[in-house]
Amino acid sequence: MDYPALLSKLIRLSIGLTLVVIVLGAYTRISDAGLGCPDWPGCYGQLNVPMKNDEIMRASALFPGHTIEPYKAWLEMIHRYVAGSLGLLIAAILVVSFKVPNIPKAWPSALALLVVFQAALGMWTVTLKLMPIIVVLHLFGGFALLSLLLVFYLVSRAYCQRQNNKVINDGCQSQENLSYQGLHSASSLQKMGWLSLSVLIVQIFLGGWTSSNYAALVCTSLPLCEGDWWQAFNLSGAFTIFQHPLLMNGNSYEFGVLDYGSRMTIHLVHRFGAIISAITLLFFAWQLVRFSSSRTLNRAAWSLVGLVVLQISLGIANVVMHLPVILAVGHNLVAALLLLNIVFICTQLRLSYRPKVIGQATNHIQMRMITKPSHNTEQSKLSK
Template identity: 25%
Template sequence: MALIYKIVALLSLVVSFIQITLGGFVRASESGLGCPDWPLCHGQIIPPMEFHTLIEYSHRLNGSVLGILVTTLLIICLINYRSAKRLTIANYSAFGLVVGAGILGGITVITELAWWIRLIHLGIAQILAACLMYIVWEFLFANVRNVHIDLSPIRAWKWKMVLCLSLVFLLMLSGSYMVGIGASSSCSSWPLCKGLSIPEGLTYQVHMGHRYISVLSLAFVGYVAIELITHSNGSRLIKRIAHSALGLIGVQIILGAITVWSGFSSHMKVTHLSVATLVWLSVILMSILVERSFSKIVFDSDMTVEKV
């Protein structure tokens, strides 16, 4: 049963990432009303084979698969791992989030793609992915209570991670807001907008606001990642996660520029969102590492545990 739970947990995380990517493609290709009704599509279980309809329908089907996987996770957890409080809470949370995301998906269609509903929908999807990442970590390393990182002072580092998570989450929501009000393609140059750092006009300012939040959040994530590498006590696991975060930051900056230079092609928009999700998940992992570092157990990348 442990192997089954591990497989379902990993599949849930992968499918949640695919769901976010598909959601981005639905939005970028303007296929949100490819299925104008809910929960059916054009009043049918199997809809017409049309481009926009198929894109929206694939998003719904993937969401259904995700719901089944998360429900399966919760059932297995309650049967076999109820005594693991953190894992149980995480599974209940994931179940509640996937139900909420499904309901909001229906409301999004009913309200004919209201931008603020789509923003909340994306936020819940990202929190769900973070929750599933935590479940994967908690179960794969169930025998490990903490990872030791030489961080001081502890309280300051806890606030650093809270700020890090908040900034990246705000970055993703600001991107959704920018797209929602039609400001995503307002600035056709990079890094400035029409040669100005603060252009006139609401749509231009919203677009540049997203860029400034990007600079602030990615710079702070980079700082935290470098600090973790510096204080990793030689742990290859910590270094790999921090290096991954740094690499993703670099890729995301380049993708942001290419998205502008490509004329805001739908494929680049989707890729930009996907990498943003990976940055978010890397920050989730770093936060778990920091939270687990405040103990007397050391865990290295060779999966050996030794008491200090």
């Protein structure tokens, strides 16, 4: 069996399914269906949603005080079914990766551990009644899984291509053909890529924090909040990570527990973060187009520009149209695609221009410039 090809197909399938899980999770959260099933991993004590009269009666007896809403319960369970299928795919990736000799085993092992931790976060999201920090960590887990899958795919593909002695001409210059200026540009692009990735991760956290604290509709005007918003600005209250259980509404964190000033602050910080993120990502795209000779990276740079413009448009539309579900879910999806784009660019830069090799090559060029005798010196030696 061609295990490298099978591994590649499994990873690609997992990337697509992870995007589906992220979209379903966002739809479930925005539809206020995060507690559609009050237990985990089943729903009201069974593996499917109670629909028949005897099932509903048994569920009401097991969970008194809970109103059974089949639509919300099905949203939650479908999300769990798809996430479980993704977990099985990751397990298959782990098994198949050990059939491919010399391929890095750290990546699939990290993926398997992350899936286990993500399942635990899914359980805690329900048992801790939508505690905002757990909801955000659950969101981060999905995004981290998506990123690791892409990195593993690119690393394994590069390994298989080297094993098969294949040469891919995507316009990337080899390290041996890079000039001193090219080496410096490659190193600068890598640093700018890591900076862009860091800024995007912070912005994703702010978006998740806004959603989990139900602060998306606190400000409904542009460019800032209506009224004397600066008087209610409360930065310390906005980022209280572990909110007191006594503030829970109806024994859960659903619909938020923070006051208006704290939620308004979260919303505004998310908007300010969006401006900073857009400037950083667009500048990085411009740098890529300007200095990179890779056609692949240039296409990724233009895709980055398009995704940033689309994400800003969706953010504005969500405010103006008061957060319609489809646009809010699209906002989450484009955030995932932005992360994929940046991770792809950073990984390609890493694989094409390794910092250690760049440093060695730069030192080698500098040493040649220092030690190479000048033409006049050679002529003086000959005359003597």
